[in-house]
Amino acid sequence: MVRLLTLPKTNIERAAVILALIVILVAIIGPFVTPYDPMQISFRSKLLAPSSLHWFGTDGSGRDVLSRLLHGAQLTLSATFFVLIAGVVIGCTIGIFSAFVGGAADNALMRLADIWLGFPPLILALGFASALGASLQAAIWALIFSWWPNYARLSRMVTADILSQKFIASADALGVPLHRKVFRYVIPNAFDVLIVQVTLDISAVMLAISGLSFIGVGAQIPQPEWGAMIADGRSYVANGWWIVLAPGVAIFLTALAFNVIGDMLRRELDPTSRRR
Secondary structure: OHHHOOOOOOHHHHHHHHHHHHHHHHHHHHHHHOOOOOOOOOOHHHHOOOOOOOOOOOOOOOEEHHHHHHHHHHHHHHHHHHHHHHHHHHHHHHHHHHHHHHHHHHHHHHHHHHHHOOOOHHHHHHHHHHHHHOOHOOOHHHHHHHHHHHHHHHHHHHHHHHHHHHHHHHHHHHHOOOOHHHHHHHHHHHHHHHHHHHHHHHHHHHHHHHHHHHHOOOOOOOOOHHHHHHHHHHHHHHOOOOOHHHHHHHHHHHHHHHHHHHHHHHHHHHOOOOOO
């Protein structure tokens, strides 16, 4: 965390880091500080414009938009991070295994990943989510199935490069067991590349989750997931624009912040793109 705060070199990067930290903090404590129950329906309060009583207004069922936005931060970000963590674990396990075994198994696994990557991730996720049933959990698993090949290919490439280094030959000569080579040499040396890719993927996965919810195969209304909130409010755009504006701005700013942080980390940690 300390290193992350010292990396920004421009005001935009500093603002992105601060914004990302605020969003993560809101996702952690948001459900505990909401002024109203995000699921409570009150038809007497429907479509109230933003005011001192309801800062972000109310939706078509009288639910407080700010309370739903705070709860939705936890839903959207936790789903995003779960997809990425699971995708990294599955993809890196396959990629590292493929690089170590080599031969026919390596070729088969990488051709499978190539075939998987031939389909647009969102279209592939849409197919999986439709087959699994419309829910946030189905959208999460669908995106995991769609995202693992990226990390399989990346980790295989990085691992193969590490295995070609002289210190691996020395480790082989000393009889270092396989698991120690993986956890002592491969993972630490691959960490910088992986963290850059994960940070750049946060916005893409978040947009995919929100997109699946928006078209009805992800989180279902009235769940306060940001994409579902936009889907719920699209019928009221003419006289309740604030319903879609709040989650839309939240998605835009969060995606922008993590994209800027990803570019910053790539500049600092990726030697092939580091500015001199």
